[in-house]
Amino acid sequence: MYAVRIFNSDYFTIQNLEISNTGKERKAGRTGLKVECTDYGISHNIRINNLTIRDVNGSLVKEEGGGSGILIVNGGDSIRSRFDSLTIENCHILRCERNAMIWSGYYDRKNWYPNKHTIVRNNLIEKVPGDGIVPIGCDSTLIEYNLMCDSPDILPMTEAAAGIWPWSCDNTIIQYNEVWGHKAPWDAQGFDSDYNCQNTLIQYNYSHDNYGGMVLICNSGNAGDYSCGNIGSIVRYNISIGDGIRPKETRQGMFSPSIHIAGPVKQTLVERNIIHANPKPSDAVDRTMITSDSWDGYADSTYFRQNIYYAAEPSHFDFTSSTRNAFEENIYIGQFKNQPESQKNKKAENIYTEKVLQESADGYKGLHCLMDSTKIKEHTLHHIKPEAIKTFFQSIF
Known part of the structure; x- marks a missing residue:
């Protein structure tokens, strides 16, 4: 079930090893390294x-x-147990099924005993078909400078997965990461603020060329009293280029909006993100910029402020029955149905055309000037430079 196990230990470092665990056939629960x-x-x-x-x-x-x-597993019936200051860094996770790294811990809010001060940094996740980094039952987790890329399209059509996301966690920070080439049959976003979470912050990340969009923000309306819902998510200063390219039908056809808000999430802020939607590979592919729909309930009090939405082809917004959506100074470049604001910002359109579209219509060359490039193993990690993207937005507003 595992090649290496660390069990009930303190002040322990494992490093500079290569681990594999290949059985004769796929086995549920098999892992490379188990930390318990x-x-x-x-x-x-x-x-x-x-x-x-x-x-x-x-x-x-x-x-x-x-x-x-x-x-990563924590629990116990006689003694509640957790990790404090667990760090995963500089690792290469290659061709692991289903997921790269995932936790199993106290998720029930009636028995809440979260891991504290987890850091996941500078890791390369390559050719992993499912979820990339998924802390569960954690508080104050920092996930930064990780690259997940080139997921193989091998999951059954029943499966949902995404790049980097917390579940049953509080105060998670996800920043300076890149996710590209995710190909899960359902979801397949670069990033996700999932349910039973409070105060998730997703900032300065780069998402591109994923079957799904840049981000999912979701809450199950029928989760029951073990869940606190999804409250206070912030998604800011992220860049999406060429996402939402799902080539085959899934549960709802070719569903792949750039931003998907599902279920009764509350008090969400989506601010100063750049969504650059390139031409889709076929006429059947979803061209929705934002969908806010039901997962046994609808979102309430979502605030969209000073985002840039560029669509190379006609796009639209679909807020269904979500309530108290607020919009302020968002920029819409292209043709949009159900556009939530009617005013134009010609200054912003001219700046985006000059600095981005005239450099390359697909957005990669122009928007890469807002990013740093660093080597992570044999790949290049692109992450947003805070000062560059803030200056870019200041020039517009």
């Missing part, structure tokens, strides 16, 4: 550094138990 804290109390300062974890053939089906490169 059960009936122990607090496990302090576990550091996972510079590992290559490859070729783990777990199940491709989430409900069966999936599989992973790294599995």
Whole structure:
């Protein structure tokens, strides 16, 4: 079930190893590295550094138990247990099924005992078909400078997955990451603020060429009292180029809006993001910029402020029955049906045309000037420069 296991340990570093775990056939729950804290109390300062974890053939089906490169488990009946200051950095997770790194811990708000001060930094996730980085039952997690790329299109059509996202977590910060080439049959966004979470911050990230859009913000309306819902998500200063290119039908046809808000999320801020929607690969592909729809309920009090929406082809907005949506000074470049604001900002359109579209219509060359490029293993990580993107928006507004 695992090649390496760290169990009930403190002040422990594992580094500079290559780990694989390939069975004769896919097996549910198989992982490369399992880090476990059960009936122990607090496990302090576990550091996972510079590992290559490859070729783990777990199940491709989430409900069966999936599989992973790294599995973090905390729990216990006699002694509640958790990790404090666990760090995963400089690792390469390659060809692991279903997921790259995922947690299993206390998710029920009636028995809340979250891991604290987790850091996930400078990792390369490559050719992983499912979820990339998914903390569960954590508080104050920092996820930064990670690259997830080139997911193979091998998941069954029942499966949903996305790049980087928390579940049952509070105060998560996701910043300076890049996700491209995600090909899950459902969702497949670069980033996600999921349910049973409070105060998720997604900022300065780069999403491109994914089957889904840039971000999902969601809450299950029938989760029950174990969940606090989805409250206070902030999505700001992110860039999406060429997302939403799902080439085949899924649960709702070719559904792949650039921003998907699903279910009764509350008090969400979407601010100063750039959504650059390029021509889709076929006429059947979804061209929606934002969809806010039902997951046993609808979003309330979502604030969209000073975002730039560029569509190379006619696009539209669909807020269905969501309530108290507010819009302020957003920029719409292209043709949009159900555009939520009617005013034009010719200054902004001219600046975007000059600095982005005249450099390259697909947006890559013009918008890359807002990013830094650094090497992460054998790949290049692109992440947003805060000062550059803030200056860009200041020039417009």
